[in-house]
Amino acid sequence: MVGASQFRDIIFLDKEILAAVIGISAWGGLVRYIVLRNKAITLKDIPGVICQMIVSCFTGMLLSIFVLSRNAQDDKLLLMAGLGGLFAGPLITLLGKKLAKHIEKEAGPMLLKSEDKNSEI
Structure with missing residues (x-):
């Protein structure tokens, strides 16, 4: 069982588990590309597949770190x-919306103050 109570535990994760997480995330990206693709995949689609796999590895690692912290x-x-x-696109969209709401909530009063100062000038 893998447990991570501190950040250094995540950094010093076993290489086999890290490789498995990256591999399974990349596999999820490949599956997503195949599911969303209506036509047969050709050699011209290889850069798109690689890009999807890179994004999927990123989101898979983010989700894995979150699960490791628990x-x-x-x-x-x-x-x-x-x-x-597999759900790289929807997860990034959801994370972006949550982050935008948080920034709006925290920085909103500061932005209003700066707008008031600009209107006085």
């Missing part, structure tokens, strides 16, 4: 890595 078991970690790879 002291999940290996099977749950790999499951979330695969799901993070």
